[in-house]
Amino acid sequence: MENLLSNASPHSETLIEERGKRIKIAAEVGLARSSGGRLWARALRRRLHRQRKLPQQACIVKNSTPPLMKEVPLVADVAEEKDEVEDRVRALQRLVPGGEEMEVERLFEETADYIEALREQVGVMRALACLLDGIESTDGDKL
Amino acid sequence: MNCGESSEMPHCFLNLNWDQSIDPNSQLDSALNSIVSSPAPNLISQPEISPQSHYISTNGTIGTSTGSLTSPPPELNLSMGGGRAGLMPMLPNLVPMNHIDQFQPDSSFTQRAARLSCFDGQNYPGFITQFDLTSIKDKRPETGLLGGGQVTQLLDKAQLGFNNAVNGHDESSVSDPVSGSGQIGLPGPSDIGVRKRKASAKGKGKETQKVSEDKGSDTKRCKSVESNGTQEEGIKPKSEPNGSVSTGTTEKGNGAKSKGKDTGTKQLPEPPKDYIHVRARRGEATDSHSLAERVRREKISQRMKLLQDLVPGCNKVVGKAVMLDEIINYVQSLQRQVEFLSMKLATVNPQLDFNNLPSLLTKDMQQACAPLLNSSFPLDTSGLALPFTNSQQQANPLHFVSSSPSSVDPHNTMHPFFNAITDAASQLGAFWHDDLQNVVQMDIRQNQEEIPVSSQAFNGTIQQAHMKMEL
Numbered sequence: 063m064e065n066l067l068s069n070a071s072p073h074s075e076t077l078i079e080e081r082g083k084r085i086k087i088a089a090e091v092g093l094a095r096s097s098g099g100r101l102w103a104r105a106l107r108r109r110l111h112r113q114r115k116l117p118q119q120a121c122i123v124k125n126s127t128p129p130l131m132k133e134v135p136l137v138a139d140v141a142e143e144k145d146e147v148e149d150r151v152r153a154l155q156r157l158v159p160g161g162e163e164m165e166v167e168r169l170f171e172e173t174a175d176y177i178e179a180l181r182e183q184v185g186v187m188r189a190l191a192c193l194l195d196g197i198e199s200t201d202g203d204k205l
Numbered sequence: 206m207n208c209g210e211s212s213e214m215p216h217c218f219l220n221l222n223w224d225q226s227i228d229p230n231s232q233l234d235s236a237l238n239s240i241v242s243s244p245a246p247n248l249i250s251q252p253e254i255s256p257q258s259h260y261i262s263t264n265g266t267i268g269t270s271t272g273s274l275t276s277p278p279p280e281l282n283l284s285m286g287g288g289r290a291g292l293m294p295m296l297p298n299l300v301p302m303n304h305i306d307q308f309q310p311d312s313s314f315t316q317r318a319a320r321l322s323c324f325d326g327q328n329y330p331g332f333i334t335q336f337d338l339t340s341i342k343d344k345r346p347e348t349g350l351l352g353g354g355q356v357t358q359l360l361d362k363a364q365l366g367f368n369n370a371v372n373g374h375d376e377s378s379v380s381d382p383v384s385g386s387g388q389i390g391l392p393g394p395s396d397i398g399v400r401k402r403k404a405s406a407k408g409k410g411k412e413t414q415k416v417s418e419d420k421g422s423d424t425k426r427c428k429s430v431e432s433n434g435t436q437e438e439g440i441k442p443k444s445e446p447n448g449s450v451s452t453g454t455t456e457k458g459n460g461a462k463s464k465g466k467d468t469g470t471k472q473l474p475e476p477p478k479d480y481i482h483v484r485a486r487r488g489e490a491t492d493s494h495s496l497a498e499r500v501r502r503e504k505i506s507q508r509m510k511l512l513q514d515l516v517p518g519c520n521k522v523v524g525k526a527v528m529l530d531e532i533i534n535y536v537q538s539l540q541r542q543v544e545f546l547s548m549k550l551a552t553v554n555p556q557l558d559f560n561n562l563p564s565l566l567t568k569d570m571q572q573a574c575a576p577l578l579n580s581s582f583p584l585d586t587s588g589l590a591l592p593f594t595n596s597q598q599q600a601n602p603l604h605f606v607s608s609s610p611s612s613v614d615p616h617n618t619m620h621p622f623f624n625a626i627t628d629a630a631s632q633l634g635a636f637w638h639d640d641l642q643n644v645v646q647m648d649i650r651q652n653q654e655e656i657p658v659s660s661q662a663f664n665g666t667i668q669q670a671h672m673k674m675e676l
Binding site for chain 1: 509526539550
């Protein structure tokens with residue numbers, strides 16, 4: 063998406079990116095607040111709080127998605143299987159905010175809750191985008 | 206008799222030949238009838254016929270709840286003679302399971318199901334009066350979406366949440382009927398292993414809380430239920446000959462009985478654990494470490510099942526690693542969606558005339574977004590991205606006004622908008638604080654205004670104010 067935007071107009075790209083990032087931050091804030099009791103929400107809030115203090119650096123760090131998993135061997139015997147599972151668990155830990163400090167059980171719980179919250183977040187944002195699209199189209203007439 | 210035939214009970218395992226040695230017991234029937242009619246939550250206080258009544262009453266309660274089980278109970282009465290008390294447990298266990306899909310996946314159901322399994326012919330002193338469903342409750346509502354095959358999961362969770370000791374009952378018996386492959390092909394000899402467990406459990410008649418982690422074959426589970434029944438019989442009268450077991454399902458009971466007694470001692474490590482009592486499975490190490498490890502593994506697998514329900518398309522996958530893969534992909538895709546949508550929102554024309562925005566929003570929202578909202582919003586609970594608190598809302602809108610000078614020129618027109626939004630925000634703040642769900646279903650107009658306002662309201666930073674204004 064950002065690539066598309068950048069190709070379109072280098073000048074406006076930054077602006078849109080910036081705005082996009084801010085929107086995303088706002089979305090994440092909302093997300094974090096929506097499930098206050100959850101570990102991942104608290105971790106997310108902490109992360110966002112840190113980002114607020116150092117917006118640029120934090121944005122960069124946040125947006126980067128490091129490779130989650132290393133190469134998985136095709137042939138898996140018992141030991142390898144365990145490693146595979148461990149790899150994935152670690153990858154999941156990285157995905158879910160605050161997952162690094164959790165043990166596996168907790169991690170799964172938090173993951174489930176996080177997935178739910180993300181789903182709803184996506185729904186809200188979609189509706190909002192649709193709404194704004196509608197408004198834009200009607201606005202064109204008025205403006 | 207075939208209680209379970211017909212479409213009503215796809216999972217009915219009732220291939221059982223109940224009619225074999227079940228002598229119609231008038232007393233039993235009357236008791237059963239009375240029980241069926243009275244959905245008593247606590248089934249323990251029944252007298253000698255309690256076992257059957259438990260099941261029947263459970264059946265009855267479930268039947269009343271679903272409304273579709275009314276026919277089976279009478280059938281059960283027919284087949285349930287006094288002597289075959291042991292077999293009774295099977296039916297009720299099985300019958301309601303067919304309707305699990307229709308059930309409200311609520312805790313009460315799990316309680317009932319748990320009670321079914323925890324049925325001990327002799328005594329239910331430790332009957333589960335309360336399920337510790339906390340571990341289950343925090344499971345998502347997905348548990349409610351369990352299909353028949355997933356009832357096991359539900360029950361497993363229930364089992365894990367057990368606090369009270371179940372008299373010598375193997376929890377797996379609960380999950381047995383539930384595991385719902387729907388066939389209770391009572392295989393004869395294969396049950397023996399399972400039955401042994403049950404038998405030992407029964408034999409003890411102890412109040413031990415069991416974390417049933419046995420995810421053995423479903424058929425085995427079913428059998429175990431049977432064996433439980435038979436075991437109970439054996440326990441109660443103690444003199445019941447094995448031969449008295451009904452032919453159909455009871456043949457296993459015979460084996461089970463003998464085996465149960467033999468293996469009962471073997472399987473009764475019953476370490477005096479502090480909180481969760483775990484029964485060592487046959488052939489497994491019984492030291493405390495491995496038991497704790499087993500409990501932990503069970504918990505983890507439960508959670509994984511929960512995740513499986515959440516993530517679409519995970520049901521076909523078998524294996525931890527692949528499933529975790531799917532989960533990771535799903536989380537990543539959701540996160541990317543959020544990013545994408547935020548970018549998309551960023552591209553919305555920032556030149557909207559915010560003076561007219563509220564009116565625009567009203568009109569457009571009602572037209573375009575109402576249906577959209579209804580369809581796309583998983584209006585679950587607090588899924589809103591817009592949680593608000595009163596105090597914050599009222600304080601922060603003022604920030605916008607003060608921070609507006611730093612904004613771009615076109616946004617000077619925002620001031621009136623700010624005022625409007627402030628009003629809306631303060632209005633909504635109180636409202637939303639109370640009931641987020643209603644909020645989501647509310648006017649989009651309010652949503653529209655709230656999203657930029659609230660999300661920034663609480664942060665109160667200039668950055669976010671900029672964002673809002675740009676929007």
